[in-house]
């Protein structure tokens with residue numbers, strides 16, 4: 467009997483331990499030893515993703531289907547029904563997955579595993595989307611690390627295996643897809659107003675990685691904060707969807723034959739942040755949408771109705787703070803935003819506009835191609851001061867000096883804010899200092915940063931007392 471490989475956020479064929487496990491099971495279960503690769507389009511998840519993420523998934527599935535020699539079965543519906551039905555249809559003895567670690571994914575998997583169990587089909591979890599599975603890294607007392615730096619040290623010490631190789635003699639079963647699912651995916655790929663997406667799929671991911679590894683990685687430590695440069699990997703959309711496993715990248719960073727220098731160390735640390743936030747979410751599922759720490763409980767946040775216009779200005783990139791607006795427009799235009807700018811814009815919403823972080827986290831998830839509940843929502847909490855290693859609350863990002871430091875020539879702002887394109891060099895960051903600063907319709911600041919900074923600190927002092 468065949469075994470089923472149920473792909474979720476591991477849309478690739480290489481470095482996929484669950485594929486090896488599915489192959490081994492199919493071999494030992496007797497018969498033909500075929501693996502049926504399956505993807506289930508879950509309406510619940512589909513609804514919660516924005517148009518960019520849907521298109522990205524649809525493009526990636528297309529590439530994945532080709533990578534599986536056209537043998538990827540795509541069905542649409544609730545996995546709790548679809549997966550057991552498919553197992554019955556194929557007479558499969560086992561269903562293989564990479565272990566899911568988000569709250570919603572874990573709930574779904576428990577329900578699917580229970581339904582399969584009733585039907586006598588084995589549920590087998592092999593590997594996770596992380597180098598070290600969430601929940602694995604513990605301190606001397608066997609408990610979690612609450613702050614990043616000791617976690618990252620222990621994570622490195624724990625280590626990870628090298629990339630998995632494809633099982634020899636793999637035979638893929640041909641199982642028909644559903645027309646309805648194909649139509650849904652086609653519509654998503656052809657949706658109006660989509661930004662230019664990166665090339666999708668595993669080959670494209672590996673190509674992008676090789677380009678970055680052999681290029682910008684050397685200066686990554688120096689350039690990664692510069693919003694105006696191409697100094698970062700842009701691997702996040704591929705990691706999010708599992709077109710590449712971080713193990714594959716980490717193996718390159720550790721390859722002794724190459725001298726990748728300090729950039730490689732720094733890059734490894736950034737991958738460790740991804741692993742840390744997944745670990746935090748695994749241990750504290752509630753922190754997806756609630757403050758992780760009670761540090762700011764009782765904090766006075768802006769009333770949603772009263773702040774609606776300000777929040778809209780933030781969403782649309784019309785706050786009158788050039789670097790904030792450039793970044794918010796980059797998000798809407800490209801479905802991606804530079805990390806430094808994610809911090810600056812999150813700080814602006816939470817500390818200059820005094821809005822509770824989930825409002826911003828939701829907007830990011832609606833628009834980011836790499837939108838990921840663990841990295842996004844804990845990134846937001848970090849900035850807001852409610853999360854892990856929260857940057858001290860009183861460290862409020864100054865949107866003007868951040869612009870001058872991380873976009874020193876003003877090229878980033880000019881790229882996304884045409885109303886300021888006539889200002890030269892760093893002048894774009896302070897249009898109020900120039901006679902023609904507002905000549906092309908750029909809005910004046912919606913709030914005064916110095917005043918709102920004081921106000922944020924006042925509110926903070928009030929909850930500390």
Ligand code: FAD
Nearest residue numbers: 698699700701702736737739740805808837838841842845
């Ligand atoms: P690179 O600098 O090239 O880093 C390489 C990889 O390391 C990234 O692809 C990512 O997987 C990981 N990484 C880097 N920085 C972080 C970080 N601070 N936290 C977690 N992982 C990190 N990342 C997401 O993948 N999805 C999100 O939804 C997301 N939302 C964020 C929201 C906020 C408010 C903040 C402050 C950060 C968020 N990040 C998120 C983290 C980070 O901004 C992005 O991973 C990064 O900008 C992606 O670009 P890159 O691949 O070029 O990054």
